[in-house]
Amino acid sequence: xxxxxxxxxxxxxxxxxxxxxxxxxxxxxxxxxxxxxxxxxxxxxxxxxxxxxxxxxxxxxxxxxxxxxxxxxxxxxxxxxxxxxxxxxxxxxxxxxxxxxxxxxxxxxxxxxxxxxxxxxxxxxxxxxxxxxxxxxxxxxxxxxxxxxxxxxxxxxxxxxxxxxxxxxxxxxxxxxxxxxxxxxxxxxxxxxxxxxxxxxxxxxxxxxxxxxxxxxxxxxxxxxxxxxxxxxxxxxxxxxxxxxxxxxxxxxxxxxxxxxxxxxxxxxxxxxxxxxxxxxxxxxxxxxxxxxxxxxxxxxxxxxxxxxxxxxxxxxxxxxxxx
Numbered sequence: 190x191x192x193x194x195x196x197x198x199x200x201x202x203x204x205x206x207x208x209x210x211x212x213x214x215x216x217x218x219x220x221x222x223x224x225x226x227x228x229x230x231x232x233x234x235x236x237x238x239x240x241x242x243x244x245x246x247x248x249x250x251x252x253x254x255x256x257x258x259x260x261x262x263x264x265x266x267x268x269x270x271x272x273x274x275x276x277x278x279x280x281x282x283x284x285x286x287x288x289x290x291x292x293x294x295x296x297x298x299x300x301x302x303x304x305x306x307x308x309x310x311x312x313x314x315x316x317x318x319x320x321x322x323x324x325x326x327x328x329x330x331x332x333x334x335x336x337x338x339x340x341x342x343x344x345x346x347x348x349x350x351x352x353x354x355x356x357x358x359x360x361x362x363x364x365x366x367x368x369x370x371x372x373x374x375x376x377x378x379x380x381x382x383x384x385x386x387x388x389x390x391x392x393x394x395x396x397x398x399x400x401x402x403x404x405x406x407x408x409x410x411x412x413x414x415x416x417x418x419x420x421x422x423x424x425x426x427x428x429x430x431x432x433x434x435x436x437x438x439x440x441x442x443x444x445x446x447x448x449x450x451x452x453x454x455x456x457x458x459x460x461x462x463x464x465x466x467x468x469x470x471x472x473x474x475x476x477x478x479x480x481x482x483x484x485x486x487x488x489x490x491x492x493x494x495x496x497x498x499x500x501x502x503x504x505x506x507x508x509x510x511x512x513x
Contacts, residue, residue: 193216193217193252194215194241194250195252196213196214197215199233199248205450206447207447210233210475212428214401220381221379222378222383223384224383224384225394225399226387226388227402227403228389234389238387240252241259241275275350276352276354277354278353278356280360284337290316290325291312291316293329293340293344294312294343294347297344311347315343319342321336321339324336333366335366335369342374351381351382353383354385355384355385355387412492414433416489421483422482423481424488426476427447427477427479430469431475433466434491435480436489438487438488441459442458442482442483443455443457444457458483464491467493467496471493
């Protein structure tokens with residue numbers, strides 16, 4: 190097994206609130222596999238790439254690449270991992286405008302101490318590998334979006350890393366350019382590397398060996414669930430995956446949001462006849478607050494389709510206002 194994530198938890202503070210985009214994630218990826226991190230914006234795709242690249246340290250859990258415990262790296266070992274074990278392809282390419290394609294690919298080689306002549310030879314080899322051998326003297330402004338992305342991929346491969354990470358690599362490309370970049374990423378994986386691609390573009394799915402879904406899937410179908418809670422009991426916590434919409438039949442539910450300083454902000458109290466928690470399933474996002482009973486409470490948990498049927502005719506703005 191080449192890349193293994195175990196019980197991975199990432200938590201940070203933003204806007205004074207606690208955000209946990211990754212919570213207890215387990216992933217195993219073998220050499221030669223192309224894996225997609227699939228999900229909507231804000232679901233944690235780029236965050237997970239940052240952890241795999243050892244740019245961001247998780248709160249809990251481990252990441253291993255072969256025999257390297259990535260989350261425990263420090264000092265020179267950490268610098269060596271970032272430089273030689275992982276290559277990153279950014280969605281905005283991040284090429285240096287004043288340098289040619291060859292010179293852009295040479296940048297990590299020269300930074301690693303490779304001589305000028307060998308760096309130029311290696312860069313030209315890689316550009317030929319990504320079908321840009323005849324564009325090696327062109328600057329980024331003289332290249333199409335797809336060609337710039339190919340230069341970025343060549344640069345990421347400069348030091349022959351076993352792990353390649355790509356963040357939304359098709360975001361700025363037209364359908365003709367996308368085809369070439371996807372074929373290249375598949376080829377790079379087939380050469381024996383681990384390739385992890387973060388995307389919201391489901392068109393890439395047929396090329397993948399495995400898919401890690403980071404956005405909660407709406408539960409359109411299923412049975413209505415009856416829930417009983419005692420006072421103080423938590424129904425779901427901030428950051429949990431979203432599944433059902435809840436209607437209060439008896440009792441009261443308070444919605445609270447955890448602040449970075451450990452305190453709680455009261456958002457709403459939901460009384461009998463009202464519902465809450467519909468935005469997560471509707472938009473495929475995690476719970477943005479914790480739901481807790483203040484008294485003995487009886488709830489109905491509704492799959493998304495059942496919720497729509499019961500509240501048909503209400504405007505979406507009314508639904509949102511009612512939950513708030």
